[in-house]
Amino acid sequence: xxxxxxxxxxxxxxxxxxxxxxxxxxxxxxxxxxxxxxxxxxxxxxxxxxxxxxxxxxxxxxxxxxxxxxxxxxxxxxxxxxxxxxxxxxxxxxxxxxxxxxxxxxxxxxxxxxxxxxxxxxxxxxxxxxxxxxxxxxxxxxxxxxxxxxxxxxxxxxxxxxxxxxxxxxxxxxxxxxxxxxxxxxxxxxxxxxxxxxxxxxxxxxxxxxxxxxxxxxxxxxxxxxxxxxxxxxxxxxxxxxxxxxxxxxxxxxxxxxxxxxxxxxxxxxxxxxxxxxxxxxxxxxxxxxxxxxxxxxxxxxxxxxxxxxxxxxxxxxxxxxxxxxxxxxxxxxxxxxxxxxxx
Amino acid sequence: xxxxxxxxxxxxxxxxxxxxxxxxxxxxxxxxxxxxxxxxxxxxxxxxxxxxxxxxxxxxxxxxxxxxxxxxxxxxxxxxxxxxxxxxxxxxxxxxxxxxxxxxxxxxxxxxxxxxxxxxxxxxxxxxxxxxxxxxxxxxxxxxxxxxxxxxxxxxxxxxxxxxxxxxxxxxxxxxxxxxxxxxxxxxxxxxxxxxxxxxxxxxxxxxxxxxxxxxxxxxxxxxxxxxxxxxxxxxxxxxxxxxxxxxxxxxxxxxxxxxxxxxxxxxxxxxxxxxxxxxxxxxxxxxxxxxxxxxxxxxxxxxxxxxxxxxxxxxxxxxxxxxxxxxxxxxxxxxxxxxxxxx
Numbered sequence: 039x040x041x042x043x044x045x046x047x048x049x050x051x052x053x054x055x056x057x058x059x060x061x062x063x064x065x066x067x068x069x070x071x072x073x074x075x076x077x078x079x080x081x082x083x084x085x086x087x088x089x090x091x092x093x094x095x096x097x098x099x100x101x102x103x104x105x106x107x108x109x110x111x112x113x114x115x116x117x118x119x120x121x122x123x124x125x126x127x128x129x130x131x132x133x134x135x136x137x138x139x140x141x142x143x144x145x146x147x148x149x150x151x152x153x154x155x156x157x158x159x160x161x162x163x164x165x166x167x168x169x170x171x172x173x174x175x176x177x178x179x180x181x182x183x184x185x186x187x188x189x190x191x192x193x194x195x196x197x198x199x200x201x202x203x204x205x206x207x208x209x210x211x212x213x214x215x216x217x218x219x220x221x222x223x224x225x226x227x228x229x230x231x232x233x234x235x236x237x238x239x240x241x242x243x244x245x246x247x248x249x250x251x252x253x254x255x256x257x258x259x260x261x262x263x264x265x266x267x268x269x270x271x272x273x274x275x276x277x278x279x280x281x282x283x284x285x286x287x288x289x290x291x292x293x294x295x296x297x298x299x300x301x302x303x304x305x306x307x308x309x310x311x312x313x314x315x316x317x318x319x320x321x322x323x324x325x326x327x328x329x330x331x332x333x334x335x336x337x338x339x340x341x342x343x344x345x346x347x348x349x350x351x352x353x354x355x356x357x358x359x360x361x362x363x364x365x366x367x368x369x370x371x372x373x374x375x376x377x378x379x380x381x382x
Numbered sequence: 383x384x385x386x387x388x389x390x391x392x393x394x395x396x397x398x399x400x401x402x403x404x405x406x407x408x409x410x411x412x413x414x415x416x417x418x419x420x421x422x423x424x425x426x427x428x429x430x431x432x433x434x435x436x437x438x439x440x441x442x443x444x445x446x447x448x449x450x451x452x453x454x455x456x457x458x459x460x461x462x463x464x465x466x467x468x469x470x471x472x473x474x475x476x477x478x479x480x481x482x483x484x485x486x487x488x489x490x491x492x493x494x495x496x497x498x499x500x501x502x503x504x505x506x507x508x509x510x511x512x513x514x515x516x517x518x519x520x521x522x523x524x525x526x527x528x529x530x531x532x533x534x535x536x537x538x539x540x541x542x543x544x545x546x547x548x549x550x551x552x553x554x555x556x557x558x559x560x561x562x563x564x565x566x567x568x569x570x571x572x573x574x575x576x577x578x579x580x581x582x583x584x585x586x587x588x589x590x591x592x593x594x595x596x597x598x599x600x601x602x603x604x605x606x607x608x609x610x611x612x613x614x615x616x617x618x619x620x621x622x623x624x625x626x627x628x629x630x631x632x633x634x635x636x637x638x639x640x641x642x643x644x645x646x647x648x649x650x651x652x653x654x655x656x657x658x659x660x661x662x663x664x665x666x667x668x669x670x671x672x673x674x675x676x677x678x679x680x681x682x683x684x685x686x687x688x689x690x691x692x693x694x695x696x697x698x699x700x701x702x703x704x705x706x707x708x709x710x711x712x713x714x715x716x717x718x719x720x721x722x723x724x725x726x
């Protein structure tokens with residue numbers, strides 16, 4: 039780690055970039071400038087980036103621009119992208135971590151390409167069988183970590199055990215005072231439920247439980263992901279991806295219906311006058327932009343993927359998350375957890 | 383099929399039965415008595431059932447009571463239940479379909495036991511590789527069918543193709559004027575996404591598509607289950623179960639937060655006066671009791687599983703669903719779809 043927290047940002051990835059990314063950078067600096075403990079490395083078309091920095095009057099002492107002429111497009115496959123990638127903002131951004139110039143990378147670009155080139159450049163950590171994509175979910179008490187969200191559509195029990203180690207390290211980097219409770223996502227909470235693979239993973243996690251790293255909390259069902267009873271929820275990338283998107287779809291469905299309801303007639307519109315501020319807080323609490331940023335774990339350096347379609351505020355949240363993860367010493371926590379795995 | 387629609391009801395299964403089940407029967411008769419085309423066969427402790435029938439002043443011309451002294455308890459495993467099951471309300475209820483005395487069975491009892499003894503008694507239909515549990519989900523336009531919801535935690539591509547045939551027959555029995563659009567649940571909508579198993583199932587469904595039975599609509603992601611773009615969503619029982627419960631958990635999470643918001647202070651309470659009726663309609667539209675009833679498909683007779691914890695209104699909905707399914711000629715539609723499979 040350099041003296042200051044160094045974040046490599048692909049300024050060109052995602053919709054409306056670099057406007058969105060630089061506006062997100064502005065929100066971030068407004069919030070964290072008093073700490074004066076970070077440098078933001080912006081990768082992309084220098085002229086465009088400079089224009090945006092001027093527009094938002096961003097203090098140059100926090101900024102380092104590295105020019106990259108090309109951008110990975112949204113419809114490129116990993117194969118074509120790798121061929122053309124070495125002068126893209128994404129490639130250069132990830133590559134900046136290699137010599138320790140950055141502690142973490144952040145991109146809102148093409149997910150498939152980002153996962154593949156991150157893995158190519160940063161390589162997998164020793165003792166990690168597969169890297170995983172982790173996300174933050176709101177729950178009744180606070181926030182939990184769910185992984186894998188789609189990096190690996192087929193997993194072994196060993197992979198799931200690794201995900202538990204990686205996910206609990208991530209949780210501790212964000213909430214250092216807690217010992218994370220880890221659960222395996224299953225279709226019932228009784229021991230006899232689920233596939234052989236889950237039963238094997240459960241057995242291994244039970245053996246690894248009860249120490250500094252995490253407490254294994256058994257199986258959890260989909261309806262309890264947001265109950266707050268566990269802090270880290272482990273599943274294969276297929277199931278995790280379906281669960282995440284189903285939750286998104288359900289929230290959208292309910293919100294659309296609620297909106298229709300509350301704008302239906304003169305009475306409901308009057309009601310909105312009285313409930314305006316509270317409903318705004320409600321909307322704010324459940325704002326998906328607050329949970330923007332999936333963390334790619336298990337490589338020799340963390341990579342954060344922002345949603346491509348998010349706006350500047352959403353990008354700010356993923357940047358703030360990147361900063362918190364480094365501050366919370368994610369990488370040394372992962373290494374510590376993996377030692378635990380070695381001593382098994 | 384007997385002349386009248388004959389429904390076998392396990393009057394003792396689930397919480398607060400037979401009070402709940404008989405009160406549900408009352409709601410059902412209130413709604414459908416003018417049709418005068420059904421008979422409800424109630425299985426359980428005769429005396430208790432009669433007490434409830436008297437309490438709710440239910441017209442005996444719709445009712446046939448068959449005594450069963452025992453009840454399958456909620457914590458029994460299929461193994462012990464089968465040993466002791468022959469005089470239970472559940473066993474006798476399913477068994478009533480064997481000689482054509484009933485067209486469908488309904489129980490709110492122990493799910494695991496119900497699935498196992500239904501399969502034992504009714505046996506699988508020819509050409510069906512595995513039976514599946516199907517549910518109804520609300521969407522932006524109406525209702526769709528999702529299966530499997532947990533009967534088979536591991537599936538082959540052939541199983542998924544069968545589920546498409548079964549699910550589209552169910553959809554057509556409920557909405558006869560539509561040709562159902564069938565989708566496979568996946569983690570992306572592009573052809574290259576997903577497991578080999580899904581790709582094979584997709585290939586087979588493409589070949590079977592474009593006729594009277596169903597139109598194959600490709601892959602669907604979790605966030606679009608409730609968009610209304612497909613009528614039948616096919617997946618393995620593990621993923622389907624996780625998706626269903628995740629949607630339930632998300633809805634509960636949002637509703638709890640909304641309730642907290644709208645009862646927070648004097649202003650929001652005033653707002654409730656103006657929005658009361660609209661919010662009631664909103665709540666009513668999304669009431670999970672309306673979608674109560676999972677249908678076990680692929681056996682020589684349909685079995686409907688009501689949620690054990692639902693109340694009389696929820697039980698009514700599952701009974702009304704059972705009635706509609708028989709009226710919509712589910713079994714002959716399934717047979718017709720399977721012919722289609724034979725001619726492949």
